[in-house]
Amino acid sequence: MSSRLSALLSATFAEPGYEHLVELIHQRDAAGRRRLETLDVEFYDAGGHLLAAQSADPGLEILDLGEMIEKVAQSRDRVLVLFDARYSERVFPYRPHHYAYLYRPTFDDPPLYYAINATLGGVPDRIGASRLNNFETYLFRTRGFAERYSLLLGSAARFTDVEARVTCYYASATTTTTVTLAPRHHAEIVLPLEHDGEPLARVDLKSMFRLASYVVGRRASTGSLVLFDHLFTYFK
Amino acid sequence: MTRLLRRVARGLLGVERPLVYYLPWLERPGLECVLILSNVEARFKPEYKYGPFKLRVTQYDATGLKRAEHRVELSDSTDVVELPLSSTGAICGYVTVAGDCTHSDLYVTLSDGVTYAATHGRQEFVEHYPFWSRAVLAVAGRVLSGLARTVPAFVRYQYAYVGAGSRSDLLLLNLSNVTNRVRVIALPAGAGSNVMIRIPPMGSHLLNVANMVPSPAQGTRVVPLRLEGNAWFNLYVVGAVHSERSAQLSLMHVK
Numbered sequence: 001m002s003s004r005l006s007a008l009l010s011a012t013f014a015e016p017g018y019e020h021l022v023e024l025i026h027q028r029d030a031a032g033r034r035r036l037e038t039l040d041v042e043f044y045d046a047g048g049h050l051l052a053a054q055s056a057d058p059g060l061e062i063l064d065l066g067e068m069i070e071k072v073a074q075s076r077d078r079v080l081v082l083f084d085a086r087y088s089e090r091v092f093p094y095r096p097h098h099y100a101y102l103y104r105p106t107f108d109d110p111p112l113y114y115a116i117n118a119t120l121g122g123v124p125d126r127i128g129a130s131r132l133n134n135f136e137t138y139l140f141r142t143r144g145f146a147e148r149y150s151l152l153l154g155s156a157a158r159f160t161d162v163e164a165r166v167t168c169y170y171a172s173a174t175t176t177t178t179v180t181l182a183p184r185h186h187a188e189i190v191l192p193l194e195h196d197g198e199p200l201a202r203v204d205l206k207s208m209f210r211l212a213s214y215v216v217g218r219r220a221s222t223g224s225l226v227l228f229d230h231l232f233t234y235f236k
Numbered sequence: 237m238t239r240l241l242r243r244v245a246r247g248l249l250g251v252e253r254p255l256v257y258y259l260p261w262l263e264r265p266g267l268e269c270v271l272i273l274s275n276v277e278a279r280f281k282p283e284y285k286y287g288p289f290k291l292r293v294t295q296y297d298a299t300g301l302k303r304a305e306h307r308v309e310l311s312d313s314t315d316v317v318e319l320p321l322s323s324t325g326a327i328c329g330y331v332t333v334a335g336d337c338t339h340s341d342l343y344v345t346l347s348d349g350v351t352y353a354a355t356h357g358r359q360e361f362v363e364h365y366p367f368w369s370r371a372v373l374a375v376a377g378r379v380l381s382g383l384a385r386t387v388p389a390f391v392r393y394q395y396a397y398v399g400a401g402s403r404s405d406l407l408l409l410n411l412s413n414v415t416n417r418v419r420v421i422a423l424p425a426g427a428g429s430n431v432m433i434r435i436p437p438m439g440s441h442l443l444n445v446a447n448m449v450p451s452p453a454q455g456t457r458v459v460p461l462r463l464e465g466n467a468w469f470n471l472y473v474v475g476a477v478h479s480e481r482s483a484q485l486s487l488m489h490v491k
Contacts, residue, residue: 019456023395062395062458097491099395103402103456103475108482110353110475111402115491139272139316139343147351169314201316202276219351226351226486232277232340 005037010083010098011119011212013152013186016073018225020066021101022116024058040084043072048184051079065100080154080186080212083116104224112228117212119156134207136231138215142199146220147227149193151205153179154186154212164207166191170198181211205231245389249369257333259344259357260407260440260472261295261321266483271319271331272343272354279313284336287312291335293319297326300410300439328442330409333357346485353486355472362438363412363468370414377417377466384432386417387466394463394471394490396445399456405474406443410435412467422448423460435469442474451478
């Protein structure tokens with residue numbers, strides 16, 4: 001493999017029961033130009049155990065993650081999926097983006113389309129991470145919906161634990177939860193909808209380095225995903 | 237090389253590109269579209285962290301008509317205002333947001349009253365063509381549209397999805413003051429269908445991809461698309477289910 005190749009580690013979470021199609025190259029350019037050199041995919045349970053690993057055909061345009069998860073997840077609710085991509089910097093001046101289509105058949109919720117997180121573990125300077133601390137924010141509508149919110153957090157680190165501080169903001173109060181994630185561990189952090197009668201307005205996530213992080217909203221009656229979004233990152 | 241050619245062409249045509257923050261909006265029965273306006277990023281910038289911040293939200297409809305203008309004041313950098321977009325009788329469009337130090341933290345939400353989906357807007361630009369270059373593009377556009385072609389000044393690639401129960405539509409935004417003829421080609425070219433869409437200046441178009449490619453009996457078909465436009469445009473992906481029982485849609489920005 002050429003030493004001139006760049007690397008990018010991306011991460012998402014996958015749950016059984018969804019169609020989950022991953023675009024290996026978002027917005028492909030002319031055929032043949034936008035090929036990855038290699039793409040390895042790894043699956044981890046919440047305790048950081050490697051469930052499966054495989055090399056994907058880098059010539060693929062779409063990876064059927066939903067089908068893979070049905071085989072890998074077994075009785076698990078959720079799996080952390082890492083995408084280790086090697087690519088030519090000349091071909092991708094910024095980086096390849098993986099996007100995904102997520103839909104739960106037989107439910108009436110619309111499909112979601114989302115950008116897969118680029119995380120630490122590849123080459124940090126290629127994803128703009130020049131400082132140690134990460135600060136991410138997300139805003140919520142404050143009227144009540146039949147929906148519950150949480151953060152999905154995963155550590156793509158290989159050698160060290162990372163502490164993440166999740167702060168929920170209400171009109172006149174804040175609550176903070178601290179979670180420590182060992183390498184390849186992941187967790188769902190429930191965001192309380194109310195505090196002393198005040199609705200959740202904002203969440204901040206602080207960590208020493210970049211985590212796989214998504215804000216998710218689930219329909220209260222079914223648990224189906226109706227929101228799956230990245231947070232806004234500040235100090236990159 | 238292509239970038240240099242574009243720059244030269246823009247210079248020859250006298251195109252200006254003022255920065256603009258924009259968000260899409262959508263309307264349909266049973267669906268509420270609300271903006272979340274904030275300037276929370278400003279708290280990291282000492283010179284900007286104290287408000288008030290005044291925002292001007294200008295709402296354009298699919299035909300490019302200015303339908304409404306909203307004035308909003310954020311008292312400080314952590315203040316948040318939810319702005320419902322009033323019904324205009326149109327089905328889609330976009331808003332531009334002008335204000336003090338506002339580059340992020342603005343969301344558009346779609347709700348059926350039970351749940352909501354959200355995505356953020358983009359800080360980009362709108363292309364302004366002077367009168368004479370608008371005339372040149374209009375003539376060239378008319379000639380080429382007779383051949384089912386457009387001036388391919390900008391090309392985007394985007395995957396769309398058409399499933400047995402769901403699909404992803406594309407909300408195309410004409411970010412220019414010229415008529416934008418956008419040619420959408422289902423790839424591979426020649427094997428799939430293609431459509432020509434004429435989007436008025438500052439207008440929008442909601443493209444139902446299921447009208448281009450039939451839905452499969454089961455599963456989801458991936459539809460690679462190539463989009464060519466004669467002026468700057470961008471798009472949002474709109475998730476929808478075929479079922480009439482659900483009005484809810486999802487929205488997502490793309491790179």
